[in-house]
Amino acid sequence: MGVKLLDAWVSPFGQRVRIALAEKGVEYEYVEENLAEKSRLLLESNPVHKKIPVLIHDGNPVCESLIIVEYIDDVWDKKPHLLPAHPYLRAQPRFWADFVDKKIYECGTRLWKLKGEEQAEAKKEMIEILKLLAAELGDKTYFGGDAFGFVDVALVPFTSWFYSYERCAGFSVEAECPEIVAWAKRCMERESVKKTLYDPEKVYEFVCFLKKRYGVE
Amino acid sequence: MDPLSPPPPPPATAAAAAAGEGAGCCDLKLLGSWASSYTHRVQLALKLKGLEFEYAEEDLSNKSPALLQSNPVYQKVPVLLHSPRGAVTESLVILHYLDDAFPALRPLLPSDPFDRALARFWCHFADDKLGPAVGAVFASSGEAQKAAVAQVHENLKLIENELREGAFKGKRFFGGDGIGILDIVLGCGSYWLAVFEEVTEAKLVDPDAFPLFYAWLKDFEAQEEVKDTIPAIDRLLEYARGLRQMILSHTTTATAAAAAATTAAATSTNIAVDSST
Numbered sequence: 001m002g003v004k005l006l007d008a009w010v011s012p013f014g015q016r017v018r019i020a021l022a023e024k025g026v027e028y029e030y031v032e033e034n035l036a037e038k039s040r041l042l043l044e045s046n047p048v049h050k051k052i053p054v055l056i057h058d059g060n061p062v063c064e065s066l067i068i069v070e071y072i073d074d075v076w077d078k079k080p081h082l083l084p085a086h087p088y089l090r091a092q093p094r095f096w097a098d099f100v101d102k103k104i105y106e107c108g109t110r111l112w113k114l115k116g117e118e119q120a121e122a123k124k125e126m127i128e129i130l131k132l133l134a135a136e137l138g139d140k141t142y143f144g145g146d147a148f149g150f151v152d153v154a155l156v157p158f159t160s161w162f163y164s165y166e167r168c169a170g171f172s173v174e175a176e177c178p179e180i181v182a183w184a185k186r187c188m189e190r191e192s193v194k195k196t197l198y199d200p201e202k203v204y205e206f207v208c209f210l211k212k213r214y215g216v217e
Numbered sequence: 218m219d220p221l222s223p224p225p226p227p228p229a230t231a232a233a234a235a236a237g238e239g240a241g242c243c244d245l246k247l248l249g250s251w252a253s254s255y256t257h258r259v260q261l262a263l264k265l266k267g268l269e270f271e272y273a274e275e276d277l278s279n280k281s282p283a284l285l286q287s288n289p290v291y292q293k294v295p296v297l298l299h300s301p302r303g304a305v306t307e308s309l310v311i312l313h314y315l316d317d318a319f320p321a322l323r324p325l326l327p328s329d330p331f332d333r334a335l336a337r338f339w340c341h342f343a344d345d346k347l348g349p350a351v352g353a354v355f356a357s358s359g360e361a362q363k364a365a366v367a368q369v370h371e372n373l374k375l376i377e378n379e380l381r382e383g384a385f386k387g388k389r390f391f392g393g394d395g396i397g398i399l400d401i402v403l404g405c406g407s408y409w410l411a412v413f414e415e416v417t418e419a420k421l422v423d424p425d426a427f428p429l430f431y432a433w434l435k436d437f438e439a440q441e442e443v444k445d446t447i448p449a450i451d452r453l454l455e456y457a458r459g460l461r462q463m464i465l466s467h468t469t470t471a472t473a474a475a476a477a478a479t480t481a482a483a484t485s486t487n488i489a490v491d492s493s494t
Binding site: 048057060062063064067068070071074075087088090091094095098099132 | 290299302303305306307309310311313314317318330331333334337338341342375
């Protein structure tokens with residue numbers, strides 16, 4: 001029955017799964033969902049949230065991007081391991097991936113959706129979030145250390161949204177957090193990331209479309 | 218202290234972690250709050266695994282240096298300190314850590330990867346959807362509360378459905394024959410349902426509407442380790458009544474009620490106490 005991924009091209013959550021599958025060399029069928037007209041398969045596979053991504057493995061649906069990534073690491077228990085073997089060293093990536101999940105998307109959405117004081121507040125928060133992540137990265141190659149890992153997978157899709165955040169809110173990620181930009185460049189040298197992430201200009205086009213749709217000037 | 222300033226680097230190196238090999242149970246210390254259901258999750262997990270630990274009650278209006286240093290990102294309880302490795306924060310991360318660190322002691326997660334993914338999905342649902350919905354009931358009144366109650370019922374229907382004909386059909390607990398991670402996560406929030414029903418007079422868990430969920434909850438609450446963990450009901454009622462008074466006296470508009478809902482959604486965590494001052 002194989003592996004099928006229900007996804008939407010621009011979704012950073014879907015991209016996490018695509019990167020994980022690529023890192024593990026798993027072959028799968030990619031299904032582009034029209035989110036304005038969700039397929040029956042999607043509605044049946046994720047009846048609770050009706051959201052992508054959904055990984056269907058031998059007919060069994062797995063939902064929620066970080067849960068899917070961990071599932072992939074569990075099932076294809078071979079290199080590269082996205083979570084380290086040692087218990088304490090596993091806890092840190094879980095914490096930081098959860099941090100990325102709680103903070104980046106929500107704050108990023110406020111950056112393009114809001115204006116004035118609310119946008120300024122979101123900008124301040126985003127910079128603080130990125131600075132915290134930069135501190136956690138330190139001088140490591142990846143968040144996983146020498147090895148590309150769980151937190152890298154969780155965060156890297158959002159790097160193609162930085163340009164959109166910068167354009168909408170008026171700031172420079174490179175100026176505020178050069179370490180994060182340098183890390184993003186290193187990630188882009190990986191085949192899995194390079195072939196999954198879209199050009200930031202293309203993402204910005206999409207954000208502009210969203211802004212029109214929500215009536216944000 | 219700026220909660221978002223970069224934390225000091227933790228000893229998360231292979232050497233430091235390896236130094237913890239064979240660490241005894243008395244090296245475990247839990248920073249918690251007696252009314253925090255997130256703290257209860259960890260206490261229950263530790264008891265189920267038969268692990269001894271030192272417990273330190275945090276005054277959330279005056280957080281200890283140990284808490285601020287070990288959880289600089291969120292400054293919240295629970296925090297598990299496992300000497301000499303370091304701190305683990307966020308209750309679900311802690312529960313996973315306990316399974317990773319003590320795999321031979323009563324696993325909290327299922328062994329099958331798909332079952333694990335399923336348990337994690339519903340834990341996330343509990344934290345993302347059900348918890349905030351219950352908090353919203355507690356923080357509101359009138360029409361807003363009616364809407365919040367309807368939302369809770371929608372969420373409970375989904376869980377009831379999984380018990381009746383879904384992933385957990387025919388099981389005594391979500392973890393199977395014994396309590397697992399999802400029982401802990403759902404259970405340690407669910408005792409608040411009865412408390413909130415009493416304090417707000419909203420009907421949340423109707424045994425006729427949600428017979429399987431209700432039966433599971435009673436079974437869960439009857440377990441020795443659970444009885445040992447959950448505070449006495451009159452203490453919880455007193456706490457909830459006090460908080461409810463404060464919320465109602467501060468909220469006069471639906472907007473304010475919504476803002477308070479975020480605060481009260483964490484009634485079962487420490488945030489409510491902290492941000493209410």
